[in-house]
Amino acid sequence: MMRLIEKGLMYGNLFHVAGPAMADRYNRALKHLTGKTTSLTDFHVDISGYAPEIGDELDDHLYLNPQGCNRQFILLSTEQKTAPLLEAKFSTSRSILRRFIEANEAQLFALTARDAVAGELVNSVYTVSKPAHLLDIRRIKIEADTASGVVADAGKLDGLITEFRAREDAWWDDVLIADMITLAKKTGDVTRTPIHLDHAEYDQENFWTEHFGGLYVFRDVDDPRVLSVSGEDLGPMPLGEDTRPAIPLEDRNKVAKFLAQNELVEPIVTAKGVDAAAILRQKMDFIIVDVAATMEADVAQVDRRDLRTLARRYADLLPPEFHTLNRLLRWAEGGGAWPKVTSEDPAYFYTLRAAPHKDRDLVNMLLAELSPLDVRQLFICHKELFYARYRTWPEAKKAFVADFLAREYQVDKAGARAALFGSGDAPMQEEEDAPQERDIVDVVGPWGAVRRGR
Structure with a gap:
C-alpha cells in the first residue's frame, strides 16, 4: 500500500x-x-x-x-x-x-x-444487530x-x-x-x-452501508429495494408499506431490472457529452493488464501499442467482458454491427453509467462494484473496495494501476470525473483536494512506519 x-x-x-x-x-x-x-x-x-x-x-x-x-x-x-x-x-x-x-x-x-x-x-438507531434496523435510519x-x-x-x-x-x-x-x-x-x-x-x-433516503457485507438501500425511488453484496439471507426488509427480500448482486437479471425500472442508469454509448469509444477502450486496457499481470508479464510501463501486443499474446485468456466491449467499441467507432448486450453478459454493467439524478454517485458506486476490472471507476467511486482488491493483485498490476491513476487521474480529477460521469456534483466519495507541494510525511502521516514496525 x-x-x-x-x-x-x-x-x-x-x-x-x-x-x-x-x-x-x-x-x-x-x-x-x-x-x-x-x-x-x-x-x-x-x-x-x-x-x-x-x-x-x-x-x-x-x-x-x-x-x-x-x-x-x-x-x-x-x-x-x-x-x-x-x-x-x-x-x-x-x-x-x-x-x-x-x-x-x-x-x-x-x-x-x-x-x-x-x-x-x-440518529434514532444505536445498534444495527439486524439488517432491518438500517431502514430505521431516515x-x-x-x-x-x-x-x-x-x-x-x-x-x-x-x-x-x-x-x-x-x-x-x-x-x-x-x-x-x-x-x-x-x-x-x-x-x-x-x-x-x-x-x-x-x-x-x-x-438519509438512499445510501450504501458496509454493514452485513455491504448493502445498497434505495427507498426514494419508484420501486424501493435493498441490494445485498454478500447475497446472505437478510430476512424481510421493510420498505414503506411493503416488506421485501433484498436482491443479491449475483442475481444480475433482478439488479438490471431494478436499475432500469427506476431509470437509474444509461448506456455509455448513448450518453450525452462523453467520448464513449475512449471510455470503452480504457476499460479494455484494464482487462488486458489484469490478464497479463496474472501471467507475470511486465505491464508497469506499457503504452497502448504494448497493450495491443499483450492482447494478441493472451487472446485465448481474455475474459468475455473484453470481447463484448470490443464489439461495442467497433460499433461506437462506426465499423461494426450493433451488439445486443443483455444482463446475462458479464460485460453488461461495464456498459452503463448512472443517469443524471440526485443519486448518481451512489449508482456509480454500485456499478463499480458490479464491474471490478474497471479499476479507475472502482478507485473513484468505491475506494474501500479498491483498496481491499488492490491488496490481492500481482505486483505488476499494482504498479501499473498506481502509475496510471497518478498520471491520468490525479492531475485533473474534476475533468476525469466529468468525462466519465457527466458534469455536476462530484462522485459520492467527494474526492479530497489534492495536496499541493507538501512533504510526504505531511501528506500521509507517520503511521506507515508504525504499521511496518508492527
Whole structure:
C-alpha cells in the first residue's frame, strides 16, 4: 500500500495535528466523547477527526464510531472539510459532515481558534444487530459543542440576557447578574459576537452501508429495494408499506431490472457529452493488464501499442467482458454491427453509467462494484473496495494501476470525473483536494512506519 500512499492515492490530504497544544485540544475532545486519551502529539486526522495512528495506538479503529452507526467527530480546524473520511460505514457521512462545516464555517473558525469542537451524527438507531434496523435510519442530526461547552453556555447566556432585558426588576437580581458574568467569562460578549451552530437535519433516503457485507438501500425511488453484496439471507426488509427480500448482486437479471425500472442508469454509448469509444477502450486496457499481470508479464510501463501486443499474446485468456466491449467499441467507432448486450453478459454493467439524478454517485458506486476490472471507476467511486482488491493483485498490476491513476487521474480529477460521469456534483466519495507541494510525511502521516514496525 506504500506505493499508493507515496503517490497521494491513499491517506491523501489528511489534516496534520502537530505539537502538544493542538494535541491537548484533541485529547480534551476525545476524553469528552469517548473517555479515552492519546499519548501522541503528532498525527493526522480525517474530516471527522479520526486518526489512523490513534486507531493503532488504541487498537480500535472505530474509536470515534461506536457500533459503526453513530459517527462522532472532532474538529480542530475548518480545513478538515477537504479531508477524506476514513473507515466509512455509510456513504452519506462525509457529505453531511462537510455540509455542516460549510454551513457553520465562520463560527467553527472562531471556536476552533481556542478549543476543539466535538459532536455526533445523531440518529434514532444505536445498534444495527439486524439488517432491518438500517431502514430505521431516515434523518441525521448533527449535535456539536466545544469540549468545554462554550456553545451551550452561550445559549444559556443569551437566554439570561433576554430575561434581563425583559424584567423591570432585573437590575436588583444579584443571582441573575452573577450568572451572566460567570458565563460571559467563558463565552465572551455574545451580544456582539453571537455563538451559535446550526444543527441542521439531513435526510438519509438512499445510501450504501458496509454493514452485513455491504448493502445498497434505495427507498426514494419508484420501486424501493435493498441490494445485498454478500447475497446472505437478510430476512424481510421493510420498505414503506411493503416488506421485501433484498436482491443479491449475483442475481444480475433482478439488479438490471431494478436499475432500469427506476431509470437509474444509461448506456455509455448513448450518453450525452462523453467520448464513449475512449471510455470503452480504457476499460479494455484494464482487462488486458489484469490478464497479463496474472501471467507475470511486465505491464508497469506499457503504452497502448504494448497493450495491443499483450492482447494478441493472451487472446485465448481474455475474459468475455473484453470481447463484448470490443464489439461495442467497433460499433461506437462506426465499423461494426450493433451488439445486443443483455444482463446475462458479464460485460453488461461495464456498459452503463448512472443517469443524471440526485443519486448518481451512489449508482456509480454500485456499478463499480458490479464491474471490478474497471479499476479507475472502482478507485473513484468505491475506494474501500479498491483498496481491499488492490491488496490481492500481482505486483505488476499494482504498479501499473498506481502509475496510471497518478498520471491520468490525479492531475485533473474534476475533468476525469466529468468525462466519465457527466458534469455536476462530484462522485459520492467527494474526492479530497489534492495536496499541493507538501512533504510526504505531511501528506500521509507517520503511521506507515508504525504499521511496518508492527
